[in-house]
Each structure stands twice: as C-alpha cells, then as structure tokens.
Amino acid sequence: MSGERHGHRARRTGRQDLPAGPSRTATIQSIDRAASVLALLDQDTGSLTPALVSDRLGLNRTTAHRYLQSLQRAGFLNTAFGPGPLLDQLSALVSVRQQILTLAPAVMRQLSDGTGLTSVLSFLGRSGAVVTLVEEANQATIVLTVRVGTVLEHRAAQTRVLLAFQSDPAAVARAHERLTPTEAAVERHALVDVRRHRVAWADLDREGFVSVAVPVFATRNVQAAMALLGTTAMLRPADQSTERVHALEQAAQTLGSLVAS
Template sequence: MDGAAEVADARVRAPGSVQSVDRALDVLETLAGSDAPMGVGEVAELTGLPQGTAHRLLRSLQARGYVRHDISRKYSVGSAALRLGEAAQRSLARTARPYLNELVALSGETANLAVLEGDDVVYVAQVPSPHTLRMFAEVGRHVPPHSTAVGKVLLAALPQERAIGLVRRTGLPRYTEHTITRVADFTAELERTRERGWAADEGEQEIGVRCVAVPVGEGRKVTAALSLSGPAERFAGSAEPGLVEQMVAVAQAFAASLAGAEARAATGPA
C-alpha cells in the first residue's frame, strides 16, 4: 500500500464535522501522501469520492493555490500549502520548548526538534547545551535523512516502500567514513530503528558528533523527532545509562500534549 492509500485508510471523521470540508481535506491529504502527481480518477478512487466531486474540489483548491495542475493534467499540492506548513511548524516549535528544555536538563547536551518536509529533514526548534563546546543545527536547516538520527526515526515511521523510494531519489551521499551509503544497509538500519524505537548517528553526518533521536508519536502517527546531540568525546549518546528511556518518556509526554490539544479543539464550541 502506498502513502496516499494509507492516508485514505487512516481518516477519522469528527462528530458534527462538515462534509464538504472533510472531503476537501481528504483530497489534500491524498495528494500530500503521494510521491507523484495524481489524475482526477486516482484521487477519486483513493478518497472514495465520485469523480465529478473530486474534480470540483480539485478545481476549487487549485483556484486558492492549494493544488497545482501540471501540463500532464495531473494534480499535486500547491505552494499555498507552504504557508500552512510554516505556521504548523512554528506552533509545533512553541509547544516543544518545555520538552526540549527538559532534554537539555537531563543530559546537558543540545536538544532538537525535527520534521520531514518533502525528501528532507528540517530542524524546527532547538535548545542549546549550556556547555561552551556544543553542537548547533540551525533552525530551518534542511539535511538528508539517511545520515541523521532524526531522519532515521522519521523514515522508519513511513511505509517501507515509501522510505526506500525517498532515499533512492535523493541518493545516499557519503559525508564521513561512517555514513550509510548502500540501500540494503539503510533498509536494515530502518528495521533496527523500528524494533528498538530510537536511532543513533555515530559521526555519520559530521565526524566527532554523536546524536540519538526518538519519535514523537507511534507507528504511522509519528509527527516529529526529538534528539540530543553533542561532541563524541563527551556525549555517550544511546550508551548513556537510562538516557534513551528518559528521552522516550519526554517524547511520549510531548505527543500526549499534542493529542490533548487536538482533542480539545475537536470537541470545543463551534
């Protein structure tokens, strides 16, 4: 099952929801879950909508810039959706701040929040280590997922075919002697990440830097990754006793706060 089909299967209808809004969001989420532009028929099939309804919704979304129509007469997510994504990232970063502070307090190292945007990992928030010698990933920086702990966690949450398709598109460029550069090896690394629930970067992006990351959310509902990074000479990473377990607890609390906010919004007054 591809990403778009999984989005279609995962829909939840809130009590009292507005059908036209639900349908428009179904269309957007289906396009967002696809790695390629889609025709009207494909959108209709995956959303379960009549083809005429799907076409009207696509044209309305196109008029507002949320959907684009290319020369092959297929549709994909439009540039207007970027504004929503940027606003969502700012909101996520604000909510994450106390949890990032907690990670720094328990480890003394730099804490990061990252999300998957297209084929890249993007750092959306950071709380730096109090040490003079510390790691720094610029907020807004895009990095390839295969050489980072946060990237491994985020790709491990995707369907296997979609994750491997992503790294085949981007390639597996070597940054250090420790970077994973073979698809088979990276596939095995994703499987290890799924089994143990965390990922590590042992100097794979930059020599002398160690990082460990955990997912925010579970299964296909992972929305982001939290990580700690520091100089390898000081930071033991996943080998630090109890560190991964503490990080998982912080990530679970963060995920619960996000879920609670969504639930309150869904059940609040109209």
C-alpha cells in the same frame, strides 16, 4: 496522428511529465484556478455554489460547476461543495504540527538543561529531516548545534527515525533515490532496526560527534523526531540505556501526550 503516436509512447514509457507548450500552461492555469475556488471557503462561506464561484471569480456558471465537480471528485470538497475529506486531513495535520511547535520549546528546554546537550526537533521534508526547533543547554561548556532549516542527510538519526515510521513507501524512495543499491540496502536494514528499538543513532563519520533521535508519537502517528547532539564522551551508541537517552525518550513521550488527539 502525431498526437496519438506521442500518447502511445507516453503510455509505454510510463512518463508522468506535464506536456510542454500550451497544454502545460493550461494545466498550470487550471491548478491556479482550482486554488482560487478553494480560497473562497472561509468563516463566512462554508459551502460553494456555481453562482457564487461565477460571481466572485468571473467564470461562467458552466465552468464554475465543472471546477466544483472536479474538486469534489478529488476529495477537496464534499457533495454539498463544502470542505471535503482531503481538506479535513490537511487541516488536522497542520493543527497537530502547530500544537507541537507551540508545546515543544518548553519540553526541549527542560531536556537540554537536564542533559547538558543540545536538543533538536525535526519534521520530514522531501529528502530528509528538516530541522525546525533547536534548544541549547544553558550551562554547557561545549555547545554543538545545527541551524534551523537544515535538511539532514539520510544517515542522520532524525531522518532515520522519520523514515522508519513513514507509512508512504514513496517518501522512503524519494529520500533514498540518490543512493547506490548497496547504500540503500544498508539504510533499509537500519530502518528495520530503528522500528524495533525506536531509537536511531547517526552514522555520519564525524569523529567525536554523536546524535541520537527518537520518534514523537501523536494522534497515533509519528509526527516529528526529537534528538540530542553531543560528543562521544557524553553519548555512546554502544550503550543505549544511558540516562541521557532515557531523558530523550521521556521528553518525546511527554510532548506526544500533550498534543490533543
């Protein structure tokens, strides 16, 4: 009876936490085992069978078949227990990102040398843009830069670009979950403006420092954000038609066009 009462409370509160104790451990073990099943797929094994899973993982065939059916229902496997649509989707995403990471350095090098500014490429992480590539101008007297791996705040230009074109509302909610209602309203308005102009300017309250970012479209979606870092003497948010901003937009378009659709 106590378990039933607990279940009713969970439904009323809408909590999604994993249960504590043995049930939580069993859930984690199930996830680990499902991952082991999927890991059996390789260049020599295009589909799975209960017999194969049972033999390689030491499971009885009934358990192996149950895992295969569950993975098929979730989209990880198809009806023949080969790679399913969810794996295809993840594979396509990884492929696009690998292409971007391979092609971007040359495009960014040309952009940095042509503008005299540091160029940055970021992907969207859980709470903001994550700096992935950085190219500094060779001939610049003053170099502004950012470390690879830095998670940028919600008011950073690259975070705004990536959130503005994010199709999953939950991603925006996660990035803004620590904001006050007033701050969240300001950001929502900023994202509308970014979608309209396809250009974002940082609002970091750092005197003398400016960054501007644009989306990198590939396979019809925004895959990354490309930005320039500079001083207020080099980049002016009030003037969005500068040659440097145009060069940034052109570089992003070039990179997107190079990625195979």
